[in-house]
Amino acid sequence: MRIAVAKEYASGETRVALIPESAKRLIAKGHSVIVMPGAGERSFIPDQAYIDAGATIASDSASLIAGADLVCCVGIPESSTIEAMTNGKLLLGMLNPSGNTEMLSALAKAGGSAIALETVPRITRAQKVDALSAMSTIAGYRAVILAAEASPKLFPMLMTAAGTVTAVKAMIIGAGVAGLQAIATARRLGAVVEAYDIRPAAKEQVLSLGARFIELANSGAEDAETAGGYAREQTEAEQEQQRQLMADHIAASDVVITTALIPGRPAPKLIDKATVERMRSGAVIVDLAAEAGGNCELTEPGESVTHDGVTILGPSNLPAQTPVHASQMFSRICEAFVPELAPESDLAIDLANDIVGPSLVVHEGEIRFAPAREALGLGPLPEPEPEAEPTPEADA
Numbered sequence: 001m002r003i004a005v006a007k008e009y010a011s012g013e014t015r016v017a018l019i020p021e022s023a024k025r026l027i028a029k030g031h032s033v034i035v036m037p038g039a040g041e042r043s044f045i046p047d048q049a050y051i052d053a054g055a056t057i058a059s060d061s062a063s064l065i066a067g068a069d070l071v072c073c074v075g076i077p078e079s080s081t082i083e084a085m086t087n088g089k090l091l092l093g094m095l096n097p098s099g100n101t102e103m104l105s106a107l108a109k110a111g112g113s114a115i116a117l118e119t120v121p122r123i124t125r126a127q128k129v130d131a132l133s134a135m136s137t138i139a140g141y142r143a144v145i146l147a148a149e150a151s152p153k154l155f156p157m158l159m160t161a162a163g164t165v166t167a168v169k170a171m172i173i174g175a176g177v178a179g180l181q182a183i184a185t186a187r188r189l190g191a192v193v194e195a196y197d198i199r200p201a202a203k204e205q206v207l208s209l210g211a212r213f214i215e216l217a218n219s220g221a222e223d224a225e226t227a228g229g230y231a232r233e234q235t236e237a238e239q240e241q242q243r244q245l246m247a248d249h250i251a252a253s254d255v256v257i258t259t260a261l262i263p264g265r266p267a268p269k270l271i272d273k274a275t276v277e278r279m280r281s282g283a284v285i286v287d288l289a290a291e292a293g294g295n296c297e298l299t300e301p302g303e304s305v306t307h308d309g310v311t312i313l314g315p316s317n318l319p320a321q322t323p324v325h326a327s328q329m330f331s332r333i334c335e336a337f338v339p340e341l342a343p344e345s346d347l348a349i350d351l352a353n354d355i356v357g358p359s360l361v362v363h364e365g366e367i368r369f370a371p372a373r374e375a376l377g378l379g380p381l382p383e384p385e386p387e388a389e390p391t392p393e394a395d396a
Helices: 020-028 047-052 061-066 079-083 101-110 124-129 131-150 177-188 202-208 236-251 273-278 323-341 370-375
Strands: 002-005 032-035 070-072 090-093 113-116 158-160 163-165 169-173 192-196 255-258 284-287 304-307 310-313 360-363
Touching (some): 002 020, 020 323, 032 047, 061 079, 070 323, 079 101, 090 323, 101 113, 101 360, 101 370, 124 323, 131 177, 131 284, 131 323, 177 192, 177 202, 192 236, 273 310
Parallel strands (some): 002 070, 090 113, 255 284
Antiparallel strands (some): 113 360
């Protein structure tokens, strides 16, 4: 299979979809790898490193796509790349299908196929290609670093000749992958950490990291987890009750990191203006749900806002702030996807594959992503026709 590595052009994007180490392993298995010039430069990977791994550097974007079966990207590629994804070619990356019906339509028009890593099913066998979890780990870590930089206080307790400095009190809302990494990082920096998640099952994980789990009476959490392991979307009444129960804990915190997201939905509003105004001056909120509308009422995506002495950060694309390890993790995910797509040597998309099938948002010119089909008025996907029963041979 011929694998192409696209260059990322989105503002602030520093990652690359495939690093030389992964390229070398794929080449050793009989695949060929072609890389766009400068694809790895913002991840501190020169073109020569790819050449040394056995890859080829493309002359331009057109030649990169023309000879490729699989095109690996981190985020949504340029429109020229989308238009070149003709029948027989597959795009693999984080394509944000929930918010990009136009891109899916363009892919379908070109006639190619696409896998959005955000739609990988949450099954044990798919953990090796779970890009959301991998990137959320980095986001949780970076959120704490941003909070420490913005806070006017030291995180750890210090006993000095000048007296004792008390530790920062941090609250993490949401104990998914990002939240758990934020807990662990804040603990390493010496903060006193407490965490809340609507899913009761998260308590054990929070406690295992040395944080206190906040249990809110009558929070309506009994059925708060979906079959896939995500927190379900709450009703407005449940969200209001949750806000009221959390308000006292938020107001008493020096640092609050929010991570609550519902896949394909706007982020739930968990911190209102009144609660921010109860926080002490100098407190910091880092809202990891900023790109989905934010968990805090005052969050501005991509901005730092100060209200009543409280700093509210709405960072975007935190994994791109650590491009070396983020690219390494992303590359291993793309590498692990290849055997699912080419069990022999050539690209062979198997809709029955329990990882590939659910992840295909477009296949051979047909949009398969249900929310996009609904938004475009396409109706549900047609049911596959059952295989015909073999005709028994007549008796001789």
